[in-house]
Amino acid sequence: MLKTRVITAIVGICIAIGAITYGGLLYNGLVALLTIVGWREFLVMMKRRKIELPYVWGYPAVIMVMGCLLAGAYTTALTAVVVLYLLLGVYYTFSARSNELTAIAYGCLGFTYTVSGMAALILLRDHTVYEVFRLSFIPTSPGVYYLWLLLLCTWASDTFAYFAGRLWGKRKIVPRISPNKTLEGFIGGFIGCICTGLLYAFIAGIAVHDGIAIGALVGVAAPLGDLFESKLKRDSGVKDSGVLLPGHGGVLDRFDSLLFAAPLTLVYLLV
Numbered sequence: 001m002l003k004t005r006v007i008t009a010i011v012g013i014c015i016a017i018g019a020i021t022y023g024g025l026l027y028n029g030l031v032a033l034l035t036i037v038g039w040r041e042f043l044v045m046m047k048r049r050k051i052e053l054p055y056v057w058g059y060p061a062v063i064m065v066m067g068c069l070l071a072g073a074y075t076t077a078l079t080a081v082v083v084l085y086l087l088l089g090v091y092y093t094f095s096a097r098s099n100e101l102t103a104i105a106y107g108c109l110g111f112t113y114t115v116s117g118m119a120a121l122i123l124l125r126d127h128t129v130y131e132v133f134r135l136s137f138i139p140t141s142p143g144v145y146y147l148w149l150l151l152l153c154t155w156a157s158d159t160f161a162y163f164a165g166r167l168w169g170k171r172k173i174v175p176r177i178s179p180n181k182t183l184e185g186f187i188g189g190f191i192g193c194i195c196t197g198l199l200y201a202f203i204a205g206i207a208v209h210d211g212i213a214i215g216a217l218v219g220v221a222a223p224l225g226d227l228f229e230s231k232l233k234r235d236s237g238v239k240d241s242g243v244l245l246p247g248h249g250g251v252l253d254r255f256d257s258l259l260f261a262a263p264l265t266l267v268y269l270l271v
Contacts, residue, residue, distance in 0.1 A: 012254075020125065020147060025070065028122050032066035035118040037244055038251040042110040045236035053107045057084070065115055069122050074129075077119070113228075114252075117259030120266040124150065133269045145204050149197060149211065150265050153218040154257050156196035157189040161223065164188020178230045186223055193219035210269075217268055218261045225260030229253065 019027040039062045046053050061084050068077035088104050123129050125143040133142075165185025173181045197215025201208045229252050233241060242250020252259075 016151075020144060023125055023143065027125055028070045031118050031121050032070055034251050034255070035066050035114055036062055037242065038114040038118070038255065039110065041241040041250045041252050042114060042232075045232055045238060045241060046106055046110065048236045048238065051103065051106050053103055053110065057088070058107060058111065061111065062115060065119070069119055072126070072128075074123070081115075113259060117255065117262050120262035121147070121258065123266055124262065124269075130269075145206055146210075146214075146265070146269065149200050149204070149206070149214055150218065150258070150262060152200055153193045153196050153215045154222050154261055156192045156215075157219055157222040157257065158226075159189075160192025161185040161189030164192075174227060177227055177234060181223070181227065189223060190216070190219035193222070213268060214265055217264050221261040221264045222257035225257040228260065229256035 169182030197211035201211025240249030
């Protein structure tokens with residue numbers, strides 16, 4: 001199992017480095033594909049809970065929104081999401097099924113959860129988006145710099161939390177959801193994120209306050225994303241969300257922290 005995890009991790013890191021460095025259609029296409037797989041994993045977990053989500057609009061909606069993002073039509077993608085939710089409201093209003101609202105609500109939750117996080121990863125990599133960001137200093141190829149800052153802080157959160165929890169962990173946070181998560185581990189992960197953001201800012205030459213701020217945001221959002229997905233799996237009675245990544249589970253297992261941290265990072269850079 002350990003050997004499989006290591007091999008998968010090495011292959012994944014190599015693919016990530018290549019895709020992020022090259023960007024464009026390669027990177028966006030990979031993120032779009034992962035989004036579709038993540039949506040499918042969410043549907044399967046909900047099905048295990050006897051919640052039948054609307055497959056008819058789900059896949060086409062995900063493909064349509066990610067397609068707009070692939071084409072750089074960000075306004076169209078946002079418009080499509082708003083129109084989709086309005087149409088679902090109209091559909092529910094005239095539906096004769098009493099339990100339709102439950103399916104629509106869970107469907108919208110899963111759609112927002114998977115698509116918004118992945119969409120943020122696409123927007124953060126796009127250099128042209130930074131023209132509207134209110135940053136004190138924008139380096140050359142800002143998408144690469146800030147995306148790696150997000151990724152490194154997210155990985156630091158998990159790594160520092162693990163070791164801090166192993167060394168000093170005593171107070172369980174949410175034992176029903178994740179028995180191994182401790183307050184000491186969370187604090188260690190949070191401090192590790194800030195230190196990583198600060199160090200990365202010095203090395204990459206970006207604004208120090210951006211490194212610290214994004215590190216702090218990720219230090220809170222990443223563990224929350226992890227706990228959210230853990231509760232989804234526990235409620236669905238599954239160990240992993242999928243089997244796409246041998247030894248690591250599915251897309252939601254590997255991107256759970258980023259699905260919370262990426263949108264928050266994007267909002268920080270925008271405002």
